[in-house]
Structures are given as structure tokens and as C-alpha cells.
Amino acid sequence: AAGVIQSPRHLIKEKRETATLKCYPIPRHDTVYWYQQGPGQDPQFLISFYEKMQSDKGSIPDRFSAQQFSDYHSELNMSSLELGDSALYFCASSLAGGNYEQYFGPGTRLTVT
Amino acid sequence: AQSVTQPDIHITVSEGASLELRCNYSYGATPYLFWYVQSPGQGLQLLLKYFSGDTLVQGIKGFEAEFKRSQSSFNLRKPSVHWSDAAEYFCAVVLLSGNTPLVFGKGTRLSVIA
Numbered sequence: 001a002a003g004v005i006q007s008p009r010h011l012i013k014e015k016r017e018t019a020t021l022k023c024y025p026i027p028r029h030d031t032v033y034w035y036q037q038g039p040g041q042d043p044q045f046l047i048s049f050y051e052k053m054q055s056d057k058g059s060i061p062d063r064f065s066a067q068q069f070s071d072y073h074s075e076l077n078m079s080s081l082e083l084g085d086s087a088l089y090f091c092a093s094s095l096a097g098g099n100y101e102q103y104f105g106p107g108t109r110l111t112v113t
Numbered sequence: 114a115q116s117v118t119q120p121d122i123h124i125t126v127s128e129g130a131s132l133e134l135r136c137n138y139s140y141g142a143t144p145y146l147f148w149y150v151q152s153p154g155q156g157l158q159l160l161l162k163y164f165s166g167d168t169l170v171q172g173i174k175g176f177e178a179e180f181k182r183s184q185s186s187f188n189l190r191k192p193s194v195h196w197s198d199a200a201e202y203f204c205a206v207v208l209l210s211g212n213t214p215l216v217f218g219k220g221t222r223l224s225v226i227a
Contacts, residue, residue: 033214035214042203042217045214090157100207101162104159
């Protein structure tokens, strides 16, 4: 079965640079969530989209933005990167009106040096 | 605000021994409850979930969990642990209203010794 795809899997950036993370949800899933997991931490919700509209917003810094495109894939744009942004970034997808299960991608490990 | 508490940060069990990981939630109504497992550097895999009905739910890899409304708990159990079960386990909840984000507990790290 198709799973959530995230790219790239690993990314190394320097401080003050920008980064773009991509997420391709499971086919027919209409909702995408972004989570950030720092070292030794639990995943923290950043932002979500339903049918290409932002549906919920969590602890996402103003330096970050995201959107969901017409093909339902999503991109997380991160600017003015800081050392503290180094983390594992997960994307999850679900089907609205379904059983609320969120299926997670393998994550993108971002390292800021 | 809803919250999830996993009281045990780290648990060590012997291979073949039974396991119980604790999870308590704080929410006015019954949320949807999940257990996820994460191997080092890997993604989150859903083990099992509870929405309604039978309070004892079966999951993958031989895991089960029991929802106890009176105790606001959703503890994860396995009768016989295998070395490959060593991982981080997260309990999570989501609001009944639907497409809302998961709220995770802090996680419990499971170590398995021979």
C-alpha cells in the first residue's frame, strides 16, 4: 500500500539559510499535518491543511510557512534557520470523515550548522 | 486543554517478560486514543487505536491496550516482549471533532535485555 512520502530524507543547512520540505500524502487523503520532533522529544504539531486550506495552527514559528497544493502535496518552507530548528520533521496524512487515523511519513531530518 | 501523561520515561524488561506501558489522558470527553512506536531515527508506526466499543483493543506485533474510562487510562500491554520491541512508545489523543492534530505524551523508552 502507498505510504506518505517525504523529501528530502536528510537536509543540512547553515544558520540563516532557507529550507523546503515536501510531503506527498497517501492517495485520496485530503488532510496533511506537519510535526516537529526535537532530539529526545515528543512530536509537536506545527500546522495542518484540509482541502488546501489551513485548518489548524500549532507552535509554528513565524519564520516558517506551509501550503497544500492542488494535488494535495504539501511543502513546509523554513527561513532564517536557527540551530534550534534542527529536528526531525514529520508529515502525516488522513482522510477527513474517516477514522481519524494519521499515517506518518518517514520524516526529514534537518540539521542546521 | 487536553493532555497526555506517560509516567514512565524509561522501562527495562527482560526478553520474554510481560510489558505494560502506562498512559493517562486529561480531557472532558472520551477522545480517540492511539499508541505509536518509533525506532531510533525512524518514523511513527501506529500500533493500535481506540474509538469506541470494546475497551480491549488488539494491535499489531502482539500488542493490546485497554481503555478504562474511570481511570482515564489507555495502557499498552504485551504478554511476552521480544528484543525487537526495543523502541520509543508514544501515547496520543485526538479530539472527537475530527481532523485535529494529535497530542502526544512525552514517550516511554523501552529497553529489552537478554
